[in-house]
Amino acid sequence: MSRPPEDERPLSTGAPALDALLPAGGLRRGTLVEYLAAGSGNGAGTLALSAAREACQEGRALVVVERRSGIRGQESGVSERQVSRFYPVAAAGWGIDLAAVLVLRPASAGDAVWALDQALRCRGVGAVWAACDRLDVRDFRRLQLAAECGGTVGLFIRPARLRGQPTWADVQWEIKSMKYEVRRMKKKNSSFVLCPSSFEVRPWRLEVELVRCRGAAGGQKVLLELDEAAGMWREVFDEAAHSLSVFAPVADPTAARRA
Amino acid sequence: MVVCDAAAYERGVRPGMPLAEAAALAEHGGQCLILPHEPAADLAELARLAEHCERFSPIVGWKTVAGSKFKIQSSKWGNTPSTSNLEFGTWNFVGPDCLFFDVTGIGVLFGGEEELGRKVIAELAGHGYEARVAVADTIGVAWAGAMQTSSRFKVQSSKLSFACFEPTLNFELGTSNCEALRLPAETVDLLSQLGVERLEQLLVLPRESLRARFGELLLLRIDQLMGTAQEMIVPHRPPPQFMEEWLLEYPAEQRELVEQILRELVRRIAAALAVRREGVLKLGCRLDCAPGRPILLEVGLFRPSADQDHLWDLLKMQLEQAVLPGAVGRVRLEASLTAALENRQGELFAGGEHEAQRQFALLIDRCSSRLGASAVLRPELTADPLPERAVRYRSTKYEVRSTKEGRRTKQKRQRTPDTGKEGDRFFLSFVLRPSSLFWPPQGLEVLSVAPDGPPVSFRLAGRMHEVVGSAGPERIETGWWRGRSVRRDYWRVETVSGQRFWLFRQLGDGQWFLQGEY
Numbered sequence: 001m002s003r004p005p006e007d008e009r010p011l012s013t014g015a016p017a018l019d020a021l022l023p024a025g026g027l028r029r030g031t032l033v034e035y036l037a038a039g040s041g042n043g044a045g046t047l048a049l050s051a052a053r054e055a056c057q058e059g060r061a062l063v064v065v066e067r068r069s070g071i072r073g074q075e076s077g078v079s080e081r082q083v084s085r086f087y088p089v090a091a092a093g094w095g096i097d098l099a100a101v102l103v104l105r106p107a108s109a110g111d112a113v114w115a116l117d118q119a120l121r122c123r124g125v126g127a128v129w130a131a132c133d134r135l136d137v138r139d140f141r142r143l144q145l146a147a148e149c150g151g152t153v154g155l156f157i158r159p160a161r162l163r164g165q166p167t168w169a170d171v172q173w174e175i176k177s178m179k180y181e182v183r184r185m186k187k188k189n190s191s192f193v194l195c196p197s198s199f200e201v202r203p204w205r206l207e208v209e210l211v212r213c214r215g216a217a218g219g220q221k222v223l224l225e226l227d228e229a230a231g232m233w234r235e236v237f238d239e240a241a242h243s244l245s246v247f248a249p250v251a252d253p254t255a256a257r258r259a
Numbered sequence: 260m261v262v263c264d265a266a267a268y269e270r271g272v273r274p275g276m277p278l279a280e281a282a283a284l285a286e287h288g289g290q291c292l293i294l295p296h297e298p299a300a301d302l303a304e305l306a307r308l309a310e311h312c313e314r315f316s317p318i319v320g321w322k323t324v325a326g327s328k329f330k331i332q333s334s335k336w337g338n339t340p341s342t343s344n345l346e347f348g349t350w351n352f353v354g355p356d357c358l359f360f361d362v363t364g365i366g367v368l369f370g371g372e373e374e375l376g377r378k379v380i381a382e383l384a385g386h387g388y389e390a391r392v393a394v395a396d397t398i399g400v401a402w403a404g405a406m407q408t409s410s411r412f413k414v415q416s417s418k419l420s421f422a423c424f425e426p427t428l429n430f431e432l433g434t435s436n437c438e439a440l441r442l443p444a445e446t447v448d449l450l451s452q453l454g455v456e457r458l459e460q461l462l463v464l465p466r467e468s469l470r471a472r473f474g475e476l477l478l479l480r481i482d483q484l485m486g487t488a489q490e491m492i493v494p495h496r497p498p499p500q501f502m503e504e505w506l507l508e509y510p511a512e513q514r515e516l517v518e519q520i521l522r523e524l525v526r527r528i529a530a531a532l533a534v535r536r537e538g539v540l541k542l543g544c545r546l547d548c549a550p551g552r553p554i555l556l557e558v559g560l561f562r563p564s565a566d567q568d569h570l571w572d573l574l575k576m577q578l579e580q581a582v583l584p585g586a587v588g589r590v591r592l593e594a595s596l597t598a599a600l601e602n603r604q605g606e607l608f609a610g611g612e613h614e615a616q617r618q619f620a621l622l623i624d625r626c627s628s629r630l631g632a633s634a635v636l637r638p639e640l641t642a643d644p645l646p647e648r649a650v651r652y653r654s655t656k657y658e659v660r661s662t663k664e665g666r667r668t669k670q671k672r673q674r675t676p677d678t679g680k681e682g683d684r685f686f687l688s689f690v691l692r693p694s695s696l697f698w699p700p701q702g703l704e705v706l707s708v709a710p711d712g713p714p715v716s717f718r719l720a721g722r723m724h725e726v727v728g729s730a731g732p733e734r735i736e737t738g739w740w741r742g743r744s745v746r747r748d749y750w751r752v753e754t755v756s757g758q759r760f761w762l763f764r765q766l767g768d769g770q771w772f773l774q775g776e777y
Contacts, residue, residue, distance in 0.1 A: 040760075045776075046694045060615055061615075068634075085697075086696075088640070089640065101637065102619075102655075103638055104634060104635055105630070111629070115626060123614065179755065179756050179757050205757070
């Protein structure tokens, strides 16, 4: 189907290093993108927000679909009663205009798929942000067709255990947070514990892997670091700086231990 | 004898006299002209004048009705506004002799309210009538002002000032008679017998005793004068109502037939609206089923639309979810709220910002229709520092968006994220706030070194997380005047596994909670 020419320009993912991995130089409008993350607090939502910011330029809206009773289940360690909600203040901080944000809260799974379908199909929407665990393959295909029809980008945040399962998304990223290599040393004659220092100097680092992408081989990994001043993700190359020494009074002095 | 002019008044003629006596008195002084009183013709003439005066205001009438606005405009199903509420705009027994204009905001168009008043006088003089005009905040004050015989034209843009519980009027109005309150003659007589001549005397009397003595009408008039009670002008030409009805000879049981009928009614209403260049904001549908109660469906739109396909889509979504208890005998469709359609100039290239906005409005309509209006929300930043209250969700409703605003929001988006927003909204950089918030916050077991120090490790979901770095504390407190005081110290923590969380410690009891994750 014919699309106006401005839809053909690739969208940035928010990090130039990730854009370089993609064959088109960025995300294409009308496709679905999956962000896989295990557990919580891994930065998948934040990375998706930076992509949403790029997709919602030129007056297009951002639609967030969240289930009323909370989508995240047991695997993130949060009990069903807690609701993990999209927090618009973070979106505002990223520069997304809240006047162009719409939050949909469907009550049932069927309504959620319908809402995603309608939002993806709408030409006035730039990106749809949703955290969804379970998605039937047929529904997934339906959403992919809807995104193609409406020219929107679907940003889905899903659990990492779905890696390897068949998917209709064009691009699939897996996001892991950088683990610290902790060296625990015993300090003699110390009766106090040194507290971990504040980490204003230690920026946020994520390891992002391109699991699969249509038109390119997957498997490349990139280390990203959040540049707070510029508001973008930068690539870093040395992993060595990511270890730290912690003095802690432990009974057995092991030399080096991977946490 | 109903009315007489000044010359006859001097000769001793008074309204209410028998005709023979009045004629004798009048002819005694000289020639006089006696005309029959035709109230119907008078009313027709007043209506004609009101139509001519519609160039000054969209709402012109001689009747007023007390109470809230929606009693007149919305039609309760099957009822018409009861005539007992309607009152004539005059308080002699003759008939209506004054016109009420609603000129809210219209003075600007005529170069000021004084100019508007002069134009009205000129217009009525052109028809051969002498007019007295008064402009005020409430109908009661305006009527009182116009009844003053001292001046031909008076503008009172009065702001009635209130001190404690006693209203203090401006000087002129206070000295006017109680007749200025639109009361029946016997009430005015009774008041004057009691020695209450002027308004300011009346207003200092206690309300309970007035109610006991004179009933509710006097209090209502006083409230309308002060502006505490609402009073609306009944326009002599009421705005048209868009309603279509279909009565079935044999009640229909099949859903397809009902859908076809509704579709036809939607088409008719859309056609009627399109003629007036108006669109529907609220569409109500009523299906009368034989055994059970009638089914009421309501469709609300974000932007006024006269597109019958779109309206039918929304109505169909609601109809699919409704269960018909029996056969449908009558179908009624009404556009209860309408607004002018926004004119869009056609663009040469399809797409563009207008098209995107239009599609977005259609999406909001569809989602509101199927998920319910409470499930379609727009976030708004508030000035509250508490994280759970920092965002207020508002349900979508129609608002006129000027093109200037659209351009301004486009410019805002291109700013870098670090620049702050104007106004008193609490803006924070994206580093400080997590992308997901837990509500309600989850309680944690946290080990921390110092009583006010940062957390060292915490247990979440059965796993022990060791904290490697933390930033804080960020103290967020609410003022005691906002209710229960909340004092929290927030910490952004990073654990050994690299995960980032947002924790807080409640200062009252030292309990730790997990508020969000990055």
